[in-house]
Amino acid sequence: MIYADKSAGIIVTGATGRQGAFHIALMNEYARNIGGTGVVAGVTPGKGGQEICGVPVYNSIRDAIAECDAEVSVIFVPAGAAGDSVMESASAGLSLAVTITEHIPVHDTMKAIAYAKLHDCAVIGPNCPGLLSPGEIKLGIMPAHLFSRGNIGVISRSGTLTYEIVDELTKAGLGQSTVVGIGGDPVIGQTFSDVLRRFEEDDQTKAVILIGEVGGALEEEGARSTDLPIAAYIAGISAPPEKRMGHAGAIIEGGEGDARSKIERLRKMEVPVASRPSEIPGIIRKLL
Amino acid sequence: MKFLEHEAKLVFADNGIPVPHGVLIRSADELAGHLDTLPFEFVLKAQVDVGGRGKAGGILMADKKNGVATARDLFGTTIKGVPVREILAEERLEILHEYFASIAVDRSTKEALILFTEEGGVDIETLARERPSAIRRASVSLLMTEIPPFMLRDLIGKAPKEAGKILQSLYTVFRRKDAVLAEINPLVTTPSGIFAADAKLIVDDNALKRQGISQNRDLTEREREAEKHGFSYVELIGNIGVIGNGAGLTMATLDLIDFFDGKAANFLDVGGGADQERVKHAVQLVAGVPSVRVIIVNLLGGITRCDEVARGIIDAGISQEVIVRLAGTNEEEGKCLLMEKGYRMLDSMEQAVRAAVEAVR
Structure with missing residues (x-):
């Protein structure tokens, strides 16, 4: 197991989109089967207070970690705002931002990765299926x-x-x-x-x-x-x-x-x- | 998407990079109306997106006497297969020295890579191979809005300091235009100052929308049609149509066809979450290529639902044989639907590829 173990709390950004919601359910199903923590919070600006598949939704990552224990984010935010979501993850002190989103403008990616590096946050992706450590944790869509x-x-x-x-x-x-x-x-x-x-x-x-x-x-x-x-x-x-x-x-x-x-x-x-x-x-x- | 020279020069000029005086013409007669604004001697440059344009006859010397006739000749030609529709008529520069300046996205550093050489005017790839030290390089994080002065000094060496200002402006262009490449080759000094004699600008395809570009010119018509459906599509020369999900899997399918001595007709990646309608469109699009005799559909469902894929294939109702390999969500249901209609369903991608290669033999 590398990057994160079963105890890691996961934040999903872009939680209220079709993809985000679908994969919150699948990631939590996986976590339940192996006794892991799973997705503890969703984030979509302006949708705070809602609930997706039993997971509370917050307006920002900062709001989410004020109430939930989380170390990593999985990003489903649309291309135009995904770079921002990576930077938000890094700024909030998360150790890993797994970026599923595809078609992110490459300049956004370069800026987000450089910024995340300053905050010791590893970025996986973008345009990726995430990672899976069998029996430990699933972060993404595999x-x-x-x-x-x-x-x-x-x-x-x-x-x-x-x-x-x-x-x-x-x-x-x-x-x-x-x-x-x-x-x-x-x-x-x-x-x-x-x-x-x-x-x-x-x-x-x-x-x-x-x-x-x-x-x-x-x-x-x-x-x-x-x-x-x-x-x-x-x-x-x-x-x-x-x-x-x-x-x-x-x-x-x-x-x-x-x-x-x-x-x-x-x-x-x-x-x-x-x-x-x-x-x-x-x-x-x-x-x- | 690649900008043509005259488009790139317009962008460069807007950002303070001096470019030669020129006019864009779409016919030889149009040049006649512009002759007053040009000096006696000028250059006619075909606006075609091909490498080695000069050597291929795309750049001709002209003057006020023979200009219209020369332009007429150039409009009548094709440069490496591309017809000449626009010509940039530009003042002829008296070149004292040539430099090369370039800024590109660098995969390995994840930063902007800046290249500069005082030995311009030669083939830059040859120079890079034979005397790599002649090309100075620097790497800038895109978090920086400017190239730091020390870096500029290191880059330009003995070149006039205007070259440093131009590099700084080129970096501004690179950032503002979401460029993957912004290049001046050559950058020239003349008795009347320094100029970008040629201009190259490639904008990130993922940023076209925010750059206000509605259509990617670099695509063929079928590729554009495919893009509308959210497919990635590339035309190849062969008789086995290929539909896959995910670029890597689709490419691996093409490679397997090649391994078994078959010839793929295309690359089509339907993307993630392909539903019934999209699969139907994909199958119809590939079946519409005249050379296609058999189609292999290779889908591994992560988030793709196999039953929907099966319905899409059946709905397409095409005349060619379709060989299917499906794995993933709702796999059994998809299999049943296809078997009922008599489609060949194979368990592995290797079996499916072998069957397709044999079918066209």
């Missing part, structure tokens, strides 16, 4: 039924592809310690190297899978930074250059960060790279 507890760490830039790979792992009898979706945007808070540093301090985690995509060089940076046994899968080997595949993360910039050269660089560092998701369990077994 479908819990695919997960099982174990000692494989997973760090991923994708959402559904993560579920695909977690499903393969679970079916192969390989449980997970923590699965972190770091987000698909070009600029994200916690990167592969940040999460790997946390895994290094986690006794439960024995090996880590990096699920990367075309674009940037964060996967290589992460692989270089750690002594943990790692394996990787990189999506986008068939992606044509200069084409945006779905979200901002998956674009090749002027020949940099295309999947083939990324895979080559990882293999040079002796990181085994799966050529398809179904190969991952076999590769991981060899690492253990």
Whole structure:
């Protein structure tokens, strides 16, 4: 388990929106099943005093923590105001802001991450499914039924592809310690190297899978930074250059960060790279 | 979204960056009416969004005598496949020295990366490869509203101090316009001062709305249609239509098709929470591509409801075969609906991809 354990109180911002409300219920269902604290408060400016799925709603994070014990926030606020919600989380002293929202203007993301860093608040995302430590805590929107507890760490830039790979792992009898979706945007808070540093301090985690995509060089940076046994899968080997595949993360910039050269660089560092998701369990077994 | 040169120059000029005097024309005849405002010698620059425009014949020297005829020739051409619809007619600069200035979003530092070199006028990528030390760099947190003076001094080196002011203005443009890239290549000194001879500006697609831009020009018509439905769509060359949820999973599906020697016709990510209507539109959109012979729908439900997806596929009523892989919420119900209508439902994405590749063989 990294970042937060079952005792952590969760604040959901953007609580009264469709997504926010839906996932408050799912996160609390998960917490109830494993005996965790779950979501203690929702926040939507102007909607204070309401209740969503049995959770009290406050006008601000400051109001919420005055009455509830909370350490982390999960942000569902619409794109235009999500950066603000990250800064509000940091300013209120929360240790972690998990940002689910997609399509946040990149300048907002950069400002929010810089501000959060000044306040020692880690940002996961944006444009991510959150994180799940099986048996401990679920922060975000990952479908819990695919997960099982174990000692494989997973760090991923994708959402559904993560579920695909977690499903393969679970079916192969390989449980997970923590699965972190770091987000698909070009600029994200916690990167592969940040999460790997946390895994290094986690006794439960024995090996880590990096699920990367075309674009940037964060996967290589992460692989270089750690002594943990790692394996990787990189999506986008068939992606044509200069084409945006779905979200901002998956674009090749002027020949940099295309999947083939990324895979080559990882293999040079002796990181085994799966050529398809179904190969991952076999590769991981060899690492253990 | 990329701004064209003349649009970027307008933004630069508004923020105090000197640009050459020029006029935008949409026909050769229009140039005739503007000749009075131009010096005897000028340059005609095709306003097309392609790299290597000069080498591809998109920039022509002209003068008052031959200008209209030269413009007519340029309007008749295509530059790397893009037809010339607008030309910027601009005073010809007497260049003494060329510099390069650029500000971009840097993924690894999460800050604005500022680049400057006194050795402009060459291919900047070549310079970066061969003599990286010739390019000076600095990183600025977007929490800072200005580049600090010490950084400017370090960046410009022996260049005239106006270059520092221009870098500062370029940073203002970068911030005001939600830019992912603001670049001057080359920045030139002339006997009459310093000018941005070319201008590049790319605005963050996620900020178009607050920048007052209603339509992203960089998209093709089908891509724009897809965007209206909230899909991410990219056209490729192949015969297997692909619909997935989530960019990573959809990309992995394309990669698997490639792995089994198939050819994908497109990339379509329906996004999260795809309902019946959206799935129907997605299937119809992909089925409308003439080369598509089979469609693979690969959806892993986090928040996607499989029964709704199944109804969407059935409602689309298309003629091509659809091979489905569905997993997630309400999975069994979705499966039942599809089996009843005789659709092939496979358990893993690998099986589904193999089946699709075999179907077009």
